[in-house]
Structures are given as structure tokens and as C-alpha cells.
Amino acid sequence: MNDFKNINKLIIYKNLDPAGILQRTPQGCEFHLYPDYIKTSKLPYFSYCIPNNSPNILISGDNLPPFFAGLLPEGRRLNALISKVKTSSDDLFSLFAAVGTDCIGDIYVGDPLPAKIKEQPKLDEVNFYAYFEALLDPSNSILDNNSLAGVQEKISASMISFPLNIARKNKSYILKLNPKDKNNLIQNELHCLQLAKKCGFTVPKAKIVIDKDGNYGLLIERFDRINQQKLHQEDACQFLNRYPADKYRISINQIADALLHITNAPQLEILNLLCQYAFSYLICNGDLHAKNISLQTLEDGIITLTPLYDLICTAIYSDFRMAIKIDGRDDNIKRKTFITFAERYNISKKAINSAIDTLLERFIRHHECLYLIEMPEKKKNLLNQMISRRVNDLV
Structure with missing residues (x-):
């Protein structure tokens, strides 16, 4: 294992270009962009919260700026x-040095200490869950240096050799696993993704894969990679310049305010944001927090909301309220709330009503796939009651 605690300076890349230096200071850390990067950059920003004309960023107390902290698992x-890494939980700099060489989006660490490449196990030779536990084992020298943000149990699919009929060579994937206390989570997510697609949302391609012992994993195609080119992407904590710990404290209102200033077509994006929130309300997704809402820059430079991801029905696990609030509400959210919110951003009543009507019509037609998720009959009856109530809330 490399001694990441003794690395004091990191070269930060944006796509293929060295963009700046992140370095430790006695008080925390400092980040500055290279003058040559600023001169040659085709975009006016390094990240949505760090424009190219930004002064040096000095952080005291923490040793990583919020944007970079948001790239950590x-x-x-x-x-x-x-x-x-054998460090403390607040030594974010060392943690980022260890896994920052392949992050979500197009910003990453130029590897100061390249790790030895270990041969990938083949699909028919690996037990997903044993392999995941081995990756977590402090005594194991194998390090998944793909920094996949989020809490869910997952590994970069590049750590396993998948046959071409399952994973294409020019695509990148994430392999999600069931946690011990929720043995139906990936089934839950797959049904929610399929329902979202039927309701008109863009979602990543996902499929169930099976290891040598018959265990299931959910293989999800990454949408921040197109033909292995990195797309810039940030979650709401990052573009609001907030640490991941704030992911439940940020409101839809704050996210919409940011979309107003960042995106190319803010009214369309805010309308999409409201539809995403309404969909999560209908499926009883109490895990739509600020790190599960993201923006990305497409190849043509357009900044837009990403496809939906990390969708689950949390009512199955007795989690009923929305993770973040809209106009101070996290339950009993009525259509009027969405109309009032939309009109505040110059989105017409006709437009928001039409969007909700379309969503409801599609949801009512297709939502029974949620009852295919394995759960006790009592939970299924409760979920049915909740969905009926929430449909009525939005009628």
C-alpha cells in the first residue's frame, strides 16, 4: 500500500489536461488553477462552483474543498x-490521494504513485460478495482506486473481467450489490429504474448479472462516460459548494436556484427537477438527497440534469418521508405545491400541470411492477396504500 499520508501535493486533471494544484497547508489545503489551463480552456469553468477566474481556494479546518470531498466514497x-490508508476520518486529502485517480465526472488526480495492476478475476471465477469484502479488508493490499461516490455497496466493474455479451469494451460500468440488511435492494432499484423509463425519464442501462455461486449483482452503465470520454458531472452538494454531510439539509428550492444560474435552459431543467421529485414522491423514494441529483455537461457544452439514478422504494424499509424538502414539506405534498413552486421560476401553470398529468397517467399505468419487489404481504399492502394516497395528492 502506498503511503498516501506523505503526499502533500496533487496535480488535478480535467479530462486530459492538467488543470491545477491541490496541496496541503498547515491550516488545511489550497487549490489553484494553472494559468495555462485558464488560457486554453474552452469552458469558462473548472467546475460549476469554481469558475476559471476564481481566486485561489483556501480551506481551513478541513483539508479538502467541498467539490473534491464530494468525489469520495x-x-x-x-x-x-x-x-x-491508516489515517483519520478527517484526513480527506490522503483519502482523495488514494482513490482520486478515477472519479465520477472528468476531474481526477494525476496518479503520483501508480499502483500495481492486479489481474482481474473472471465473472465465472468470482463471488461478488466475497470479492467486495476482500476489497474492504484492511489487510488486503488490493485497492479499488475508482472513487465511486455514495453509500451503496458497489465496486467499479473494471475490477472484474466481464464477457463481451454482458459488458461492452467501450463502456464503463458500476456493479451494485445487496447490503446484508436489504437483500432485495438491487431488485428494488432495477424495478424503479424500469418504471422511471416507462414514465418518460432517461435512465442508465442496467441488468442483473450472476456470479459463480449464483449471487446477484446489478450492472449499471455509467452515463458520465461516452465511448470512454469523460463528461463533466457534479451532484447538488458539489455545485452548491457544500460538503457531503449536508446532503439531507439541502432543499429542492436551493437546487432550483442553482439550476437557474448554471444551466442553459433553466425553466426546462427546473421543470425536469420537479418531475423527478414528483416521481420519487410517487414511488416512496425517501433517499432522493442532494447527492442523488446531478448536472452534467454534454459533448456540445449543454449543461443539463443527468439521467435518474439510485432510485429505490424506501417505504419497503419503513422509510416514508422525502429526504429533502420542497417549500418546507417532506410529506403530504400536493399538486398546488408544485404549481406554486414552478410559477416562482416563471414556469407556467399549464406547463407544470401538463407535466404532472403525463407523469400520473404513465405511473398509474405501469406502477404495479413495484409490487414485484420481494417484501412481506403486510409491507405490500402498506405500499399500496401509500402510493394511492400520493397519487391522490398529485391529482
Whole structure:
């Protein structure tokens, strides 16, 4: 294992270009962009919250700016990384040095200490869950240096050799696994993604894959990669310049305000944001927090909301309220709330009503796939009651 604690300076790349320097200071850290990068950049920003004309960023107390902290994993994967690096949980700089060479989006660390490449196990030779636990084991020198943000148990699919009929060579994938306390989570997510697509949303391609012992994983195509080219992408914590710990404290109102200033067609994006929120309300997704809403820059330079991702029905796990609020509400959200919100951003009542009508019509027609998720009959009856109530809320 490389000694990431003794790395004091990181070269930060944006796509193929060295963009700046991130370095430790006695008080925290400092980030500045290279003058040559600023001169040659085709875009006016390094990130949505760091324009090219931004002064040097000085951070005291924490040793990583919020944008870069948002690229780190969370949950068990973060705890395992802390143990492997042998550092403290607040030494974010060392953690980023360890796994920042392949992040979500187009910003990453130029690898200061290249790790030894280990041969990938083949699909018919690997047990997903044993392999995941091995990656977490502090005594194991294998390090998944793909920094996949989020709490869910997942690994970069590049750590496993998949046959071409499952994973195409010019695509990038994430492999999601069931946590021990939720053995139906990937089935849950797959049904929610399929329902979202039937309701008119763009979603990533996803399929169930099976390991050598018959265990299931969910293989999801990454949408921040197109023919292996990196697209710029940021979640709402990042573009609001907030640390991941704030992901439940940010409101839809704050996200909409940011879309107003960042995106090319703000009214269309805010309308899409409201539809995404309404869909999560209907499927009882209490995990739509600020890190599960993202923007990306497409190849033509257009900044838009990403496809929907990390969709689950949390009512199955007795989590009923929305993760973030809209106009101060996280339950009993009526159509009037959406209309009032939309009109505040110069979105007509006709436009928001039409969008909700279309969503409801499609949802009512297709939502029974949610009952295919394995759950006790009592939970199924409760879910049916909740969905009926929430449909009535939006009628």
C-alpha cells in the first residue's frame, strides 16, 4: 500500500489536461488553477462552483474543498479506505490521494504513485460478495482506486473481467450489490429504474448479472462516460459548494436556484427537477438527497440534469418521508405545491400541470411492477396504500 499520508501535493486533471494544484497547508489545503489551463480552456469553468477566474481556494479546518470531498466514497467503503490508508476520518486529502485517480465526472488526480495492476478475476471465477469484502479488508493490499461516490455497496466493474455479451469494451460500468440488511435492494432499484423509463425519464442501462455461486449483482452503465470520454458531472452538494454531510439539509428550492444560474435552459431543467421529485414522491423514494441529483455537461457544452439514478422504494424499509424538502414539506405534498413552486421560476401553470398529468397517467399505468419487489404481504399492502394516497395528492 502506498503511503498516501506523505503526499502533500496533487496535480488535478480535467479530462486530459492538467488543470491545477491541490496541496496541503498547515491550516488545511489550497487549490489553484494553472494559468495555462485558464488560457486554453474552452469552458469558462473548472467546475460549476469554481469558475476559471476564481481566486485561489483556501480551506481551513478541513483539508479538502467541498467539490473534491464530494468525489469520495461514503459508508462502509469510506470506512474501509480510512483503515487501508491508516489515517483519520478527517484526513480527506490522503483519502482523495488514494482513490482520486478515477472519479465520477472528468476531474481526477494525476496518479503520483501508480499502483500495481492486479489481474482481474473472471465473472465465472468470482463471488461478488466475497470479492467486495476482500476489497474492504484492511489487510488486503488490493485497492479499488475508482472513487465511486455514495453509500451503496458497489465496486467499479473494471475490477472484474466481464464477457463481451454482458459488458461492452467501450463502456464503463458500476456493479451494485445487496447490503446484508436489504437483500432485495438491487431488485428494488432495477424495478424503479424500469418504471422511471416507462414514465418518460432517461435512465442508465442496467441488468442483473450472476456470479459463480449464483449471487446477484446489478450492472449499471455509467452515463458520465461516452465511448470512454469523460463528461463533466457534479451532484447538488458539489455545485452548491457544500460538503457531503449536508446532503439531507439541502432543499429542492436551493437546487432550483442553482439550476437557474448554471444551466442553459433553466425553466426546462427546473421543470425536469420537479418531475423527478414528483416521481420519487410517487414511488416512496425517501433517499432522493442532494447527492442523488446531478448536472452534467454534454459533448456540445449543454449543461443539463443527468439521467435518474439510485432510485429505490424506501417505504419497503419503513422509510416514508422525502429526504429533502420542497417549500418546507417532506410529506403530504400536493399538486398546488408544485404549481406554486414552478410559477416562482416563471414556469407556467399549464406547463407544470401538463407535466404532472403525463407523469400520473404513465405511473398509474405501469406502477404495479413495484409490487414485484420481494417484501412481506403486510409491507405490500402498506405500499399500496401509500402510493394511492400520493397519487391522490398529485391529482
